[in-house]
Amino acid sequence: MRKLMTGNSAVSHGVVLSRAQVISAYPITPQTTIVEELSEMCADGRLPAKFIRVESEHSAMACVAAAAATGARVFTATSSHGLAYMHEMLHWVSGTRLPVVMVNANRAIGAPWSIWCDQGDSLSQRDTGWLQLYCQSAQEALDTVIQAYRIAEEILLPVMVLVDGFFLSHTSEPVDIPDQEAVDRFLPPFHPRYKLTPDDPHTFNIMADTSLFISFRHEAQIAMETAKKLAARVDREFKSQFGRGYGLMEKFRCTDAEVVLLTMGTAAGTAREVIDQYRRQGKKVGLCRLRLFRPFPAEALIKTLSGMKKVAVLDRDNSLGAGGIVGQELKAALFRAPRKPKVFEFIAGLGGKDITPETIQKIMETTLHNANPNGAPIWLGVEA
Amino acid sequence: MKKKKQVKKRPFLPPMSFSYEGSQASKTGTWRYLTPAYLNKLAPCNESCPAGEDVEAAMVLAGQEDYLGAWEKITQENPLPRVCGRVCFHPCEAACNRKEFDEATSINALERFVGDQAFQSGKRPPPPQEKKREKVAIIGSGPAGLSCAYHLSSLGYGVTLFEAQPKLGGVLRYGIPSYRLPKDILDQEIDNILSLGVEAKTGVRVGKDVRWAELKNFDAVFVAAGAWKSLPLKVPGEDAKGVMSGLEFLQRVNSGQPVDPGQRVAIIGGGNTAMDAARSALRLGAKPLIIYRRTREEMPAWEEEVSETGEESIEFIFLSSPVKIVTENGKVKGVECIKNLLGPIGKDGRREPRPIEGSNFTLPVDAVISAIGETPDFSFLPEELRQYTGSLPVDETGATGVKGVFAGGDIIAQPRTVAYAIGSGKKAAMAVDATLRGKNAVEGLRSARWGEKGSLSMARYKKGGTDGIAPEVIPFSALNTAYFKRQVRKRKEKLPLSRRTSGFSEVNLGLSPDSALYEAKRCFNCGVCNLCHNCFIYCPDLAISARPDKQGYDINYDYCKGCCICVEECPRGAISVEVKK
Numbered sequence: 001m002r003k004l005m006t007g008n009s010a011v012s013h014g015v016v017l018s019r020a021q022v023i024s025a026y027p028i029t030p031q032t033t034i035v036e037e038l039s040e041m042c043a044d045g046r047l048p049a050k051f052i053r054v055e056s057e058h059s060a061m062a063c064v065a066a067a068a069a070t071g072a073r074v075f076t077a078t079s080s081h082g083l084a085y086m087h088e089m090l091h092w093v094s095g096t097r098l099p100v101v102m103v104n105a106n107r108a109i110g111a112p113w114s115i116w117c118d119q120g121d122s123l124s125q126r127d128t129g130w131l132q133l134y135c136q137s138a139q140e141a142l143d144t145v146i147q148a149y150r151i152a153e154e155i156l157l158p159v160m161v162l163v164d165g166f167f168l169s170h171t172s173e174p175v176d177i178p179d180q181e182a183v184d185r186f187l188p189p190f191h192p193r194y195k196l197t198p199d200d201p202h203t204f205n206i207m208a209d210t211s212l213f214i215s216f217r218h219e220a221q222i223a224m225e226t227a228k229k230l231a232a233r234v235d236r237e238f239k240s241q242f243g244r245g246y247g248l249m250e251k252f253r254c255t256d257a258e259v260v261l262l263t264m265g266t267a268a269g270t271a272r273e274v275i276d277q278y279r280r281q282g283k284k285v286g287l288c289r290l291r292l293f294r295p296f297p298a299e300a301l302i303k304t305l306s307g308m309k310k311v312a313v314l315d316r317d318n319s320l321g322a323g324g325i326v327g328q329e330l331k332a333a334l335f336r337a338p339r340k341p342k343v344f345e346f347i348a349g350l351g352g353k354d355i356t357p358e359t360i361q362k363i364m365e366t367t368l369h370n371a372n373p374n375g376a377p378i379w380l381g382v383e384a
Numbered sequence: 385m386k387k388k389k390q391v392k393k394r395p396f397l398p399p400m401s402f403s404y405e406g407s408q409a410s411k412t413g414t415w416r417y418l419t420p421a422y423l424n425k426l427a428p429c430n431e432s433c434p435a436g437e438d439v440e441a442a443m444v445l446a447g448q449e450d451y452l453g454a455w456e457k458i459t460q461e462n463p464l465p466r467v468c469g470r471v472c473f474h475p476c477e478a479a480c481n482r483k484e485f486d487e488a489t490s491i492n493a494l495e496r497f498v499g500d501q502a503f504q505s506g507k508r509p510p511p512p513q514e515k516k517r518e519k520v521a522i523i524g525s526g527p528a529g530l531s532c533a534y535h536l537s538s539l540g541y542g543v544t545l546f547e548a549q550p551k552l553g554g555v556l557r558y559g560i561p562s563y564r565l566p567k568d569i570l571d572q573e574i575d576n577i578l579s580l581g582v583e584a585k586t587g588v589r590v591g592k593d594v595r596w597a598e599l600k601n602f603d604a605v606f607v608a609a610g611a612w613k614s615l616p617l618k619v620p621g622e623d624a625k626g627v628m629s630g631l632e633f634l635q636r637v638n639s640g641q642p643v644d645p646g647q648r649v650a651i652i653g654g655g656n657t658a659m660d661a662a663r664s665a666l667r668l669g670a671k672p673l674i675i676y677r678r679t680r681e682e683m684p685a686w687e688e689e690v691s692e693t694g695e696e697s698i699e700f701i702f703l704s705s706p707v708k709i710v711t712e713n714g715k716v717k718g719v720e721c722i723k724n725l726l727g728p729i730g731k732d733g734r735r736e737p738r739p740i741e742g743s744n745f746t747l748p749v750d751a752v753i754s755a756i757g758e759t760p761d762f763s764f765l766p767e768e769l770r771q772y773t774g775s776l777p778v779d780e781t782g783a784t785g786v787k788g789v790f791a792g793g794d795i796i797a798q799p800r801t802v803a804y805a806i807g808s809g810k811k812a813a814m815a816v817d818a819t820l821r822g823k824n825a826v827e828g829l830r831s832a833r834w835g836e837k838g839s840l841s842m843a844r845y846k847k848g849g850t851d852g853i854a855p856e857v858i859p860f861s862a863l864n865t866a867y868f869k870r871q872v873r874k875r876k877e878k879l880p881l882s883r884r885t886s887g888f889s890e891v892n893l894g895l896s897p898d899s900a901l902y903e904a905k906r907c908f909n910c911g912v913c914n915l916c917h918n919c920f921i922y923c924p925d926l927a928i929s930a931r932p933d934k935q936g937y938d939i940n941y942d943y944c945k946g947c948c949i950c951v952e953e954c955p956r957g958a959i960s961v962e963v964k965k
Contacts, residue, residue, distance in 0.1 A: 095400065096400045097399035097400045098400075156399045194398060194399065194400065194402060200406075201405070201406025201407060201408065202402055202403050202404070202405070202406060202407075203402070203403035203405075203406070203407045203410070204400055204401070204402060204403075205400060205401055206401050206402070206403045207401070208401045212397075212401070215397055216397065216400070216401060219397055219399065223399075
């Protein structure tokens with residue numbers, strides 16, 4: 001069934017189709033409508049899930065963590081400050097290897113106060129042991145939620161699905177809603193091997209002594225590495241069943257490209273138009289939209305980019321004192337590459353600043369007309 | 385290939401750190417330095433009930449729809465819940481913690497409901513478990529005498545009630561009109577008391593039909609003859625035909641004797657007797673007029689009685705005192721009054737009326753009922769006790785100066801209410817029992833005390849005070865009101881005004897079963913565990929479990945870390961913290 005719906009509504013439909021059993025969330029702009037719709041569906045019986053109201057995001061994550069530990073399929077959603085408030089629990093959830101799925105509507109973290117989009121909130125949680133999948137469309141958001149449960153429950157790691165605040169969360173697009181029966185085939189019920197049950201009492205997260213802690217971390221790292229292949233496989237299976245796939249990254253006109261723009265989220269939609277313009281001018285340019293940020297698909301990126309001359313990285317975030325986070329990760333990955341493209345880094349669109357075709361053009365012009373990057377990332381859209 | 389082998393050789397680890405055993409293996413109780421413990425506290429309603437009812441326990445049971453259980457709790461202390469549920473001035477509600485939150489619980493109306501339910505189920509008090517050889521004489525069968533008779537016969541004593549009137553009940557029968565307390569209800573509760581083996585000698589006036597000396601055969605005497613002598617108006621014309629005292633008037637009305645209040649009747653006074661007389665006169669077809677020397681503010685009658693009197697359109701004339709009864713041929717023709725101003729506050733804490741010279745006015749009336757106060761009659765008492773005026777002095781156990789003679793009710797100095805009378809009858813029963821059993825009566829009464837207001841519990845007395853209830857009253861501040869929602873108090877339903885004054889039908893109709901349960905559940909159950917389960921739900925160590933008998937909870941101190949969340953989350957303060965020694 002095709003329906004016009006916002007990104008947030010698409011997320012809610014994805015959660016319903018995934019048959020989440022326990023939902024706990026605290027409302028925060030621009031995530032609120034996800035929680036509203038889910039709570040309504042829980043209240044009127046469309047979604048037979050337990051909805052737990054909480055006083056904070058920290059508690060929301062604690063609730064879904066506990067529910068997941070008993071073997072329930074769980075969901076939560078947040079944004080920005082809410083995600084920051086969850087920070088401690090993000091570590092506990094991944095350390096407990098709980099397959100929690102969360103949607104974060106990307107929003108800048110204050111100060112100054114802002115409710116608008118950038119990706120600094122989720123990228124600053126990159127070390128918490130969660131997978132991160134960045135979406136570009138409402139359809140992709142719905143599909144990715146379903147995929148996220150498959151990935152999370154197979155590898156026992158939590159998955160964060162990212163939608164750009166307002167640009168995606170609040171923009172309506174036609175969305176194809178898959179049949180429940182088809183989703184059920186793709187996503188069978190969750191039966192964890194380890195769970196909390198009164199019938200067989202155990203304690204999760206007991207103290208690991210100094211000889212063991214590092215081993216648990218190592219196990220999680222191996223799981224993260226494995227998750228790259230798993231995410232790719234799940235996406236392929238999804239495509240074969242539903243006809244839609246996104247890959248770990250979406251490559252647009254990259255085959256013979258010499259200069260490639262790398263970015264995440266909705267900015268890629270704008271960039272596609274600009275790339276087409278350059279192509280019409282005969283410029284060999286392409287676009288690579290990174291979908292899986294954690295685990296960072298270094299091998300796949302090396303494979304895609306090592307033949308290119310230049311890569312322009314557009315970061316909708318900034319690690320203060322370092323630079324764009326995607327740019328840093330890419331540079332670190334390319335260090336291992338046999339042939340390294342030159343990496344031009346750009347920071348734009350923070351705190352909801354529009355990334356317009358002109359912004360993309362400026363990035364492409366700078367990259368095309370300079371032989372080498374000028375050291376530090378270039379900030380676009382800075383007033384005066 | 386080599387790398388793959390290495391991965392396979394890794395020793396097995398579960399994905400998360402995961403214990404082999406359940407959390408029971410970790411005895412977290414060793415971490416504890418604070419120890420929570422269930423400790424029921426005294427509820428303010430219990431402390432403030434002059435009859436010493438275990439209101440709290442009754443409310444818990446009523447909230448579980450166990451009305452017969454509630455009745456048993458009440459009647460352990462007070463044999464007259466149907467009476468008190470109708471006529472008590474309910475100081476329990478004035479002390480109710482809930483009034484700090486929204487409105488007090490309708491305890492009084494619930495008492496009536498519980499009493500009526502027990503009656504409909506044919507509930508009777510249990511017969512005495514033992515028979516003692518001692519016999520006690522009780523003079524007067526009002527609430528004090530009935531209460532004393534009930535408790536003493538329950539304890540196994542032989543009890544003989546001496547009542548000057550033809551029927552038992554004293555002020556309950558001859559003072560309180562049946563629109564407030566229907567006679568059949570009184571009869572039924574008296575019958576319950578008599579069923580315990582109490583011997584009643586009615587129509588026998590001690591000092592006249594039986595000499596005081598003849599009471600020597602009894603091991604103890606309880607004097608509860610009430611206060612039946614009306615104070616005189618001390619104005620000219622008081623002896624005229626058509627002037628009568630309030631009590632005399634009520635006595636005649638309540639015993640069905642013919643009485644003519646005339647067309648226009650003036651009632652002098654502002655107490656409950658005045659209200660009862662005026663409302664009874666109205667029901668007999670007269671047009672009553674209440675004359676009171678102060679203002680409505682200072683009236684000693686209870687607010688509910690005053691407002692019901694007003695509802696019945698009975699006229700009040702305030703700030704006026706009679707100076708003369710105007711007569712013609714020895715019959716009342718009018719009452720001459722003088723206007724008052726209120727002066728400074730007098731000895732009793734109320735402003736003193738001061739007559740305004742020359743402000744006299746005369747009201748044409750054909751009857752006058754004086755209800756300015758009553759005083760006890762000591763003429764039947766032995767000489768040692770006859771010397772007093774106003775009230776009979778007693779010590780803290782209710783004992784008079786004569787050995788073996790105790791007194792209570794309106795004859796002693798205490799507020800003249802049914803509940804106080806019932807309490808004093810119970811106190812005397814305890815004191816008589818302790819004395820006759822050779823125990824220290826003062827100690828015995830102390831063990832029965834509920835709080836600091838003189839409330840005494842027979843259940844506590846029987847257990848020697850070891851009922852596990854902490855002595856301190858639980859204040860509103862000790863409750864966790866987050867667990868309560870604001871709820872409108874249900875009031876007693878009343879007979880429509882149009883149907884009230886044509887006869888003596890009961891005005892208050894009590895609570896419907898739905899309202900009664902609603903009110904019982906509204907009760908905070910201050911300080912007392914009502915099995916709400918909150919502690920069980922909150923305990924993070926699952927150290928709290930319901931007791932096998934489901935009458936409370938146990939704390940497993942092997943696992944209780946002493947976080948005391950249970951103490952904090954108990955809505956009613958029934959869990960206390962003690963520091964680990």
